[in-house]
Amino acid sequence: MTRLRDYNRSLIGQPGSRQQIETPALVVDLDALQTNIDGMQAFATAGGFNIRPHGKTHKCAEIARRQMAAGAVGVCAAKLGEAEVFAAGGVGQVLLTSPVVAPGRISRLLDLAAAHPDIITVADDPENVAALNAAALSRGVILNLLVDVDAGFHRFGTESPAAACALAQQIADAPALRLRGVQGYAGDVQHIANFEERRIESEKRIRMLGAARDAIRAAGLECDIVTGGGTGTHAIDPALGILTDVQVGSYIFSDVQYDHVELRATDNHPFRNALFVYTRVVSARHDGFATTDAGSKGFSTEDYPPQIVAGVPSGSVYSIFGDEFGKVTLPDPAARLPLNSLIECVIPHCDPTLNLYDDLYIVSGDKLVDIWAIEGRGGAG
Numbered sequence: 001m002t003r004l005r006d007y008n009r010s011l012i013g014q015p016g017s018r019q020q021i022e023t024p025a026l027v028v029d030l031d032a033l034q035t036n037i038d039g040m041q042a043f044a045t046a047g048g049f050n051i052r053p054h055g056k057t058h059k060c061a062e063i064a065r066r067q068m069a070a071g072a073v074g075v076c077a078a079k080l081g082e083a084e085v086f087a088a089g090g091v092g093q094v095l096l097t098s099p100v101v102a103p104g105r106i107s108r109l110l111d112l113a114a115a116h117p118d119i120i121t122v123a124d125d126p127e128n129v130a131a132l133n134a135a136a137l138s139r140g141v142i143l144n145l146l147v148d149v150d151a152g153f154h155r156f157g158t159e160s161p162a163a164a165c166a167l168a169q170q171i172a173d174a175p176a177l178r179l180r181g182v183q184g185y186a187g188d189v190q191h192i193a194n195f196e197e198r199r200i201e202s203e204k205r206i207r208m209l210g211a212a213r214d215a216i217r218a219a220g221l222e223c224d225i226v227t228g229g230g231t232g233t234h235a236i237d238p239a240l241g242i243l244t245d246v247q248v249g250s251y252i253f254s255d256v257q258y259d260h261v262e263l264r265a266t267d268n269h270p271f272r273n274a275l276f277v278y279t280r281v282v283s284a285r286h287d288g289f290a291t292t293d294a295g296s297k298g299f300s301t302e303d304y305p306p307q308i309v310a311g312v313p314s315g316s317v318y319s320i321f322g323d324e325f326g327k328v329t330l331p332d333p334a335a336r337l338p339l340n341s342l343i344e345c346v347i348p349h350c351d352p353t354l355n356l357y358d359d360l361y362i363v364s365g366d367k368l369v370d371i372w373a374i375e376g377r378g379g380a381g
Contacts, residue, residue, distance in 0.1 A: 004022050004025075005358070005359055005371060007022050008021055008022055008025065008361060008368065008371065009371055011368045012367075012368050012369060012370065012371070013367060013368075013369065014367065014368070015366060015367065016366050016367075017366070017367050017368040018363045018365070018366050018367055018368055019342055019366070020368075021278055021342075021361055021363075021368060023278045023279050023280045023293055023294065023342070024277055024278065024279050024293050024294035024298045025277070025278045025357075025359075025361050026275070026276075026277060026278075026347075026353070026354070026356075026357040026359070026360055026361065026374075027275070027276045027277070027278050027344075027360070027361045027362075027363055028253075028274055028275055028276075028360045028361070028362050028363070028372075029272075029273075029274045029275075029276070029363055029364070030362050030363065030364045030369060030370075031364055032272040032273065032274035033063075033066075033252055033253070033274040033275075034066070035272055036251055036252050036253070036254065036271045036272060036274055037066055037067055037070050037252060038070055039270060039271065040053075040234070040248055040251050040252075040271070041067075041070040041071045041072070043234070043235075043270075044071075044234075044238075044246070045071065047238050048238070049238040049243065049244075049245065049246060050072070050073040050244060050245035050246070051071075051072050051073070051234075051245055051246050051247075051248050052072060052073055052074045052075065052076055052095060052227055052245040052246070052247050053067045053072050053075050053076065053247070053248050053249060053252070054075070054076040054077075054078070054097070054230070054247045054248065054249035055075045055076055055077050055078075055082055055086055055094075055249075055376065056076070056077065056078035056079075056082060056249060056351055057249035057250050057252060057253065057350055057351050057354070058252060058253075058350075058354060058360075058374070059082055059085065059354050059355070059374050059375065059376030059377055060354075060360060060372055060373070060374050060375065060376070061085055061086055061088070061089025061090070061091065061373075061375055062089070062372045062373075063252065063372070064086045064089060064091045065089065065090060065091060067252075068091055068093070073093070073245055074091075074093035074094060074095055074118070074120075074245075075091055075093065075094055075095070076094070076095045076096075076097050076247050076249075077094050077095070077096050077097065077376075078097055078098055079096075079098065080096060080100060080105055080108055080109060080112075081376060081378075082376040083096045083112060083119065084108070084112060085375040085376040086376075087112055087115070087116045087119070088375075089375065092115075092116035092117075092118050092119065093118045094116070094118075094119055094120070095120045095121070095122075095146075095183075095227065095247075096109070096119070096120065096121040096122065097122060097183065097185070097247070098122065098156065099121075099122060099123055099124060099125070099128055099148065099156065100121055100128075100132070101128055101131075103131075103135075106131060106132060106135045107135065109121060109132075109143075110135055110136055110139045110141050110143070113136075113141050113142075113143050113144075114139065114141050117142070117144075118144070119143075119144065120144040120145070120146060120180055120225075121143065121144070121145060121146070122145065122146045122147070122148040122156070122183050123145055123146075123147065123148060123167070123171070124147070124148040124149075124150075124156050124157050124158050124167070125167075126166075126167060126170055129145070129167060129170050129171055129174065129177070130170075130174075132145070132174075132176075132177060133174035133175070133176050133177050134176075136176035136177065137175060137176040141176065142176060142177070142178055143176060143177050143178065144177075144178050144180050145171050145177050145178065145179060145180060146180055146181050146182055146183045146225060146227070147164050147167050147168050147171070147179075147181070147182045147183070147212065147216070148182075148183050148184070149164050149182050149183065149184040149208060149209055149212045150184070150208070151184035151185060151186045151205040151206070151208045151209060151228060152186055152188070152189075152204070152205050152208065153185060153186050153187050153188050153205075155185075155187070156185075157184060158212070161211045161212045161214070161215035162215065164182060164212035164215060164216060165212070165215040165216050165218075165219050165221075168182075168216045168219070168221050168223070169219060169221065172221050172222070179221060179222050179223075180222070180224060180225045181213070181222070181223045181224050181225030181226055181227070181244070182209055182212050182213055182216065182223060182225070182226055182227075183209075183225075183226075183227050183228055184205070184206075184208060184209040184212070184228045185228050185229075185230070185247065186201075186202060186205035186206075186228070186229075186233075187230070189201050189202045189205060189232065189233060190230045190231065190232030190233060190261075191232055191257055191258070191260075191261055192232070192261070193260055193261050193262060194262060195236075195262040195263075195264070195265050195268075198232060198233065198236065198261075198262075199236045202229070202232075202233040202236050202237060203236070203237075203240060205228075206228065206229070206233075206237050206240050206242050206243065207240070207242070209226055209228055209242055209243070210226070210240070210242040213226050213242065224244070225244050225245070226242055226243050226244050227243065227244060227245050227246075227247060228243055228246070228247060229243055229246040229247055229248070230246070230247055230248060230249060230250075231248045231249055231250045231251045231258060231263070232258070232261055232263070233246075234246050234248050234251070234263075235263060235264040235265070249351070250350050250351070251271045252271075252274065253273070253274045253275035253347075253350040254269070254271040254272060254273050254274060254275075255273075255275065255346065255347050255348060255349055255350040255353075256303075256304045256305075256306070256307050256346055256347065256348045256349070257303055257304065257348060257349050258271075259273070259307070259346070260304070273309070273346045275346070275347055275350055275353075276309070276344045276345060276346060276347065277294055277298055277299060277306065277344075277345045277347055277353070278342060278343070278344055278345075278361075279292040279293055279294035279298065279326060279342075279343050279345065280292060280293055280340050280341065280342055280343065281328070281337050281338065281339055281340060281341040281343070282325070282339075282340075283339075284336050284337050284338070284339055286336075287333060287334050287335065287336060288329065288330050288332070288333040288334065288335065288336075289327055289328060289329045289330060290327070290328050290330075290336065290337040290341070291321055291325050291326070291327060292318075292321075292325060292326040292327070292328060292343060293324070293325065293326070294325070294326045294345075295320050295321055295322045295323050295324045295325045295326050296320050296322070296323050297323050297324060297356060298326070298353075298356060299320070299326075299345075299347055299348060299353055299356075300347070300348060300349045300351075300352035300353045300355075300356070301320060301348050301349075302348070302349060302352075303348060303349065304348040304349075305317070305318055305319055305320075305348065306318040306326075306345035306346065306347060306348055307345060307346040307348075308328070308343060308344070308345050309344050309345065309346055310342075310343070310344040311341055311342050311343035311344055312328055312330065312337060312341070312343055313330060313331055313332070313335070314331070315330075315331035316328050316329065316330050316331060317329045318343075318345055328343065354374055354377065355374075355377055355378065357374060357377065358373065358374060358377060359371050359372065359373055359374060360372045360373075360374060
């Protein structure tokens with residue numbers, strides 16, 4: 001990727017350079033990105049709640065810094081590698097939203113906490129809590145911890161308020177751990193398309209968090225943080241008065257998945273598409289379709305195909321034509337596209353697509369204006 005990056009870097013600032021980017025490339029419209037960051041922050045501020053954006057969406061320290069500058073109380077990381085990237089990039093207020101269990105990873109976590117005392121992580125198991133406390137005690141580090149509560153998704157979490165309270169008590173009694181609160185995430189709710197159906201289901205899940213919080217507080221324990229939710233429920237969850245902050249993520253890019261979701265009761269699509277794959281026609285030998293240079297290695301397509309927004313006639317359809325190649329089917333079966341035509345596609349699912357690229361190519365107007373590294377790419381550990 002170095003030669004591709006070097007070539008594209010030579011285009012920065014040149015008039016018309018947006019159309020000259022070598023492909024396949026992951027491209028961010030800077031104006032749309034900043035509008036989305038500012039818009040979500042303004043919505044939260046007006047609603048009286050905080051946001052803790054999830055960095056699994058972008059894996060990019062520059063974007064995390066922009067979210068913090070706009071007013072976020074911190075950022076989230078799904079995996080330890082992402083948390084390390086954000087901390088190294090100057091964002092130390094990171095919530096690691098999945099348990100850290102293996103001894104080697106616990107050691108890395110404590111390295112991070114020693115350098116960045118605001119780091120928070122989660123646990124849902126007494127054995128893990130004991131291991132974290134023993135390791136932190138041996139290192140002389142105090143580790144901030146949330147009880148992970150199962151909000152009906154069944155991926156992580158304590159299964160009842162009593163279990164959450166028992167784990168909270170264990171954390172509170174551990175000399176090297178500091179109990180901060182609870183977390184719960186209902187990922188299966190976020191993409192329910194209809195707003196009212198999603199509201200009904202999400203409120204059930206957030207009340208599970210509230211019940212855990214209440215049990216912990218009734219035991220005389222600290223529970224200052226109640227965090228969860230996401231982009232799909234950002235206009236629903238805060239109204240219950242249970243969450244202290246919402247873990248919004250995909251709002252910054254607004255992918256095809258979220259384009260199918262009614263995000264607010266009176267504004268279905270408050271965020272702009274900001275993330276695109278640019279691809280070019282590499283073969284046009286047949287009527288009615290053309291082959292491009294972005295296939296399954298260029299898009300994550302588990303639910304929807306890429307949505308073409310520029311470069312071809314209206315009604316054209318994108319599909320995967322192999323690992324390395326895509327296919328554009330034209331509405332006119334007799335038509336052909338010019339070779340090297342540049343095609344812009346909204347990506348189907350932003351989080352995993354980011355993991356396929358090393359860089360984000362930042363555009364504004366007709367220019368390529370910067371290149372940002374996706375430092376957390378491949379940060380699966």
